[in-house]
Amino acid sequence: MLRITAGKLANAMRGTVGVTSSRIAAVRCLHGTEESAEEFDKRYEKYFAREGIDGWEIRKGMNDLLGMDLVPSPKIIESGLRACRRVNDIALAIRWLEGCKDKCGDQKATLYPYLLEKITPTLKELGVPTIEELGYDKPELALKSVYDI
């Protein structure tokens, strides 16, 4: 959903910047068929939902996703949270939430409440606290200077 809106926005921008979509398509074709937003979401949902996934693979998937130019869709976030539950790592789940919030960038005011609204049932079900409940939306601890250790 978010990727679709982002894609539409990018298309609108492309018109103004002056790069035609046919040129983009021509470039993309060199790398095989283009993956639709739904397929992308499905792929990552499946990745996190796999039986016997371990912490390594979860971290790999999440690191990759948070490195991409997109906001993970609520379904992927939920799937990731459930994967954290299966490997019994609540710290990973909280960090994942923080990462997804950070990906909203300067659209935090609009995108983050939407994400939170969508994933709240899963958070309640698993018992994962939101970032606001933990108080991690503001800095909690100051880091000790390395010269004082």
Place this chain on the structure above:
Amino acid sequence: MNSLRCAGLRVSGAAAAAACRPSAGRMTMLPAVMRRLTHHDGTRCMSGEREYVGYGVNGNPIYIDCADFPFPAIRYREVTPEICALREKELSDWKKLSLQEKKALYRHSFCQTYSEFQHFTPEWKLVVGIGLWSIALSILLTLAVNLIYDELPETFDEERRQAQLRRIIGLQMQPITGLSSKWDYSQNKWK
């Protein structure tokens, strides 16, 4: 071969550290899969008893707080009996964990939260300060030099500089894109 390599890579920092330690020189302390020595071994030893949970920067078991790479290879803190008890509790329903326990588990895995490591620091003051100091010093240096050498060398005279230019053109220096390329030798003037 591939599975063997994975098994070798996933030997925990603790096991590798134990193997590196001279006091634990007995054969029983060695991991089941023999690893080749690599340049990561020093880092592996330094990671101590920390759990090795992912693939780090270039495979190094190092901890880093960074938004581009939010899930580092090792947990931030070493394993203690208290955290072991908490991890046991984590196996059951997470709703039974108190907020403090959840925070403790988070701080066991990670050093700083996103809002902490992205917080604006007053480092810019140092940068601006050093910049202004270097500008001030260079102004002072220029003034001092101008005071010591009150007259410019004679090579700075107009006719000498003209002669220098003539010679450069005469020697056809930088004929492709440089100065001489802009001189028309057939008409003896600038192009």
